[in-house]
Amino acid sequence: xxxLALVLAGADERDLTRLSEYRAVGGYRALEKARGMDPxxxxxxxxxxxxxxxxxxxxPMGRKASFIPKPDDVPKPRYVVVNADESEPGTxxxxxxxxxxxxxxxxxxLITAHAIxxxxxxxxxxxxxxxxxxxxxxxxxxxxxxxxxxxxTVVLHRGAGAYICGEESALxxxxxxxxxxxxSRPPYPAVSGLYAAPTLINNVxxxxxxxxxxxxxxxxxxxxxxxxxxxxxxxxxxxGNVVRGGNYELELGTSLNDLIFEIGxxxxxxxxxxxxxxxxxxxxxLTADEVDTPLEHDAMTERGSMLGxxxxxxxDDRCCMxxxxxxxxxxxxxxxCGKCTPCREGxxxxxxxxxxxxxxxAEHEELDLLLSVCDRILGKCLxxxxxxxxxxxxxxxxxxxxxxxxxIDEGSCPFGGESSLEGVLAPVDQHTHAPVAEVPA
Amino acid sequence: xxxxxxIQEIAAGYPQSRSAVLPALRLAQEQYGWLSPEALREVADxxxxxxAYCQAVASFYDMFHMKPVGRHLVEVxxxxxxxxxxxxxxxxxxxxxxxxRTGETTExxxxxxxxxxxxxxxxxxxxxxxxxxxxxxxxxxxxxTIVSELRDD
Numbered sequence: 379x380x381x382l383a384l385v386l387a388g389a390d391e392r393d394l395t396r397l398s399e400y401r402a403v404g405g406y407r408a409l410e411k412a413r414g415m416d417p418x419x420x421x422x423x424x425x426x427x428x429x430x431x432x433x434x435x436x437x438p439m440g441r442k443a444s445f446i447p448k449p450d451d452v453p454k455p456r457y458v459v460v461n462a463d464e465s466e467p468g469t470x471x472x473x474x475x476x477x478x479x480x481x482x483x484x485x486x487x488l489i490t491a492h493a494i495x496x497x498x499x500x501x502x503x504x505x506x507x508x509x510x511x512x513x514x515x516x517x518x519x520x521x522x523x524x525x526x527x528x529x530x531t532v533v534l535h536r537g538a539g540a541y542i543c544g545e546e547s548a549l550x551x552x553x554x555x556x557x558x559x560x561x562s563r564p565p566y567p568a569v570s571g572l573y574a575a576p577t578l579i580n581n582v583x584x585x586x587x588x589x590x591x592x593x594x595x596x597x598x599x600x601x602x603x604x605x606x607x608x609x610x611x612x613x614x615x616x617x618g619n620v621v622r623g624g625n626y627e628l629e630l631g632t633s634l635n636d637l638i639f640e641i642g643x644x645x646x647x648x649x650x651x652x653x654x655x656x657x658x659x660x661x662x663x664l665t666a667d668e669v670d671t672p673l674e675h676d677a678m679t680e681r682g683s684m685l686g687x688x689x690x691x692x693x694d695d696r697c698c699m700x701x702x703x704x705x706x707x708x709x710x711x712x713x714x715c716g717k718c719t720p721c722r723e724g725x726x727x728x729x730x731x732x733x734x735x736x737x738x739x740a741e742h743e744e745l746d747l748l749l750s751v752c753d754r755i756l757g758k759c760l761x762x763x764x765x766x767x768x769x770x771x772x773x774x775x776x777x778x779x780x781x782x783x784x785x786i787d788e789g790s791c792p793f794g795g796e797s798s799l800e801g802v803l804a805p806v807d808q809h810t811h812a813p814v815a816e817v818p819a
Numbered sequence: 820x821x822x823x824x825x826i827q828e829i830a831a832g833y834p835q836s837r838s839a840v841l842p843a844l845r846l847a848q849e850q851y852g853w854l855s856p857e858a859l860r861e862v863a864d865x866x867x868x869x870x871a872y873c874q875a876v877a878s879f880y881d882m883f884h885m886k887p888v889g890r891h892l893v894e895v896x897x898x899x900x901x902x903x904x905x906x907x908x909x910x911x912x913x914x915x916x917x918x919x920r921t922g923e924t925t926e927x928x929x930x931x932x933x934x935x936x937x938x939x940x941x942x943x944x945x946x947x948x949x950x951x952x953x954x955x956x957x958x959x960x961x962x963x964t965i966v967s968e969l970r971d972d
Contacts, residue, residue, distance in 0.1 A: 659898075712936060805935060
């Protein structure tokens with residue numbers, strides 16, 4: 379077990395939402411140190427640390443920062459955008475960071491702004507996160523009053539309920555006051571991002587890690603975790619059928635088995651582990667036999683899955699995998715922005731096929747049809763939302779094919795109404811009845 | 820300050836005023852309870868946009884109400900983490916306590932019940948948002964108390 383508090387350091391002992399308390403644990407010293415360095419030297423530290431994006435894509439932050447053109451080459455403003463639109467099912471880590479260590483996020487924003495010579499930071503926070511919005515807003519006010527911004531403006535912008543806005547180009551569209559539909563790339567945000575200007579966009583956890591990288595130095599940070607590809611710590615959001623759900627900051631490389639059974643206390647009510655979704659609902663599932671996998675990039679890739687957003691969803695033996703697939707597909711159908719045909723139509727087709735299989739009305743060929751629909755979405759859209767629907771569903775079919783076949787052979791769900799997901803209503807289904815309140819005269 | 824003045828003040832904080840559409844729609848919704856044609860027109864006028872543009876944007880986002888809703892909003896997360904630990908039973912407890920189906924509003928216009936996609940409280944499911952304030956975890960047996968608190972408010 380390797381719990382290690384870097385991003386959450388001090389938060390168990392003190393109320394770090396207050397600036398004075400954050401200063402007492404060394405807060406804003408990394409900002410001072412960074413401002414004494416050349417911006418390029420700050421980027422160099424990020425590169426050395428191999429700090430990678432914690433939102434899901436795992437792209438090295440230092441490389442992204444190094445793509446931002448210099449002011450002499452492109453005479454436009456440069457923007458820092460923080461993606462705080464956390465909404466990948468199973469993920470609730472950025473919420474905890476904003477709620478408990480908002481100043482570490484703000485310090486990270488200001489260091490990042492210095493690194494790319496930016497005067498404007500935008501934090502795009504998920505609309506549903508009201509309490510977190512209030513905490514970050516208060517922390518921003520405190521930091522601004524203390525004169526820490528040094529001419530930088532920080533705008534806290536609330537989303538309004540759209541999963542797709544967690545996708546970076548959709549987020550930028552939304553921040554420009556449009557429907558949150560992804561853009562075609564290239565150009566990438568580093569060249570043409572917010573208001574068509576160079577933009578560095580990173581997840582909350584990534585940005586909140588920056589002060590630690592500067593404090594320790596990139597080389598020291600890179601020794602933590604599972605170098606060279608998975609350095610440092612991550613917050614893992616543990617949920618589902620597990621005794622102690624919650625966020626745990628662990629060194630990368632910690633075993634998934636330890637997280638579930640030691641830290642998380644195992645499966646409640648004497649049930650058996652059936653499957654684990656290791657990185658949010660959009661990644662391929664692991665079976666109970668694969669639970670010894672270390673939580674780091676290379677090992678997960680070898681297993682055919684991903685660490686994604688760090689959301690570990692534990693599934694016990696009461697769960698029907700067809701129902702799981704249906705509920706996941708319903709989510710992506712609801713959240714598809716509708717721009718690309720394979721995603722818009724494909725997610726609907728997946729839902730229809732999964733309904734048919736669950737009800738026992740499907741033919742065996744339709745399992746292959748389902749896989750074929752997944753294949754026709756994968757890699758064929760402007761953004762990864764379609765992939766996020768296709769990858770997990772395809773993995774459920776291939777890893778639990780016998781269970782899918784049993785639905786067809788028996789002509790009904792073999793769980794006979796006893797599955798833990800039996801009858802669960804998805805928001806995509808509720809639109810059939812409209813609210814009944816009268817329009818006020 | 821009038822709604823238009825509040826919107827213009829927010830817009831001044833952005834390099835381009837159109838970026839203020841979401842905060843402006845939120846303000847209008849807080850004032851009117853939902854985004855009525857009048858509310859959309861006020862937002863549009865304040866930002867020098869058309870009502871059609873504002874409606875197109877608003878209808879993309881789940882938190883904006885294009886139809887009237889109840890005075891209170893009860894939202895139950897039914898995504899997989901919550902569903903695995905009994906979200907459907909919580910939702911059904913609200914349906915029976917409120918006497919409505921999911922997606923509906925009580926006849927007195929007091930409470931709207933909705934299912935919600937992942938609210939981001941997965942480790943403490945089932946998450947229920949009451950007027951956007953999270954309660955976690957909620958069990959079916961907690962529902963009568965929550966509803967009577969809402970009814971008294």
